[in-house]
Amino acid sequence: MKDQFEDFFINNDFDINEPHSGHEDRFLRKLNRQQEHKKKLSWTWMGAAASILIVLSFFLGKYSLEENSIQTMFPEMAETETFFVNTIAQELKEIEKFRNIETESIIEDALDQIEELEDQFKNFKKDLSVIGNERQIIKGMIDNYQQRLQILEQLLFQLEYIKNPTQQNNDNNEFI
Secondary structure: OHHHHHHHHHHOOOOOOOOOOOHHHHHHHHHHHHHHHHHHHHHHHHHHHHHHHHHHHHHHHHHHHHHHHHHHHOHHHHHHHHHHHHHHHHHHHHHHOOOOOOOHHHHHHHHHHHHHHHHHHHHHHHHHHHOOOHHHHHHHHHHHHHHHHHHHHHHHHHHHHHHOHHHHHHHHHHHO
């Protein structure tokens, strides 16, 4: 049996074709590029997903914890606050559909502005429980919500323009 294998290998030529010089190097470079691209892409999407979860949990968590205190103190504010919180959450979901490498920095800048407004809103709530001028503070809280929505709407407009700039130019020409 051993002789049959030896005869088989001796009589048959194997691996007579060699790849071109540098083939292995080119193959390894392409393989490494694909792996790097996959790593970058997965981290980007994981970061996007994490920021979505953080922002939504921040909005919804804060809302559910503080909802009772505002509602009990000022029942007329409850419906307004529910409207704004739901609208903001809906806008954030819409914005996340546009998230990619190209739009990441624009979205993060807007979310930073929203975060600053949330800090301002916390101060309004503190003032509401301490200071007696409730009407003016509630107006400031509503203005704060409106500013957040305005930032998100402007961001959506920018993202839609980035996604389809020719469509926006056509729309602008129709109104002129």
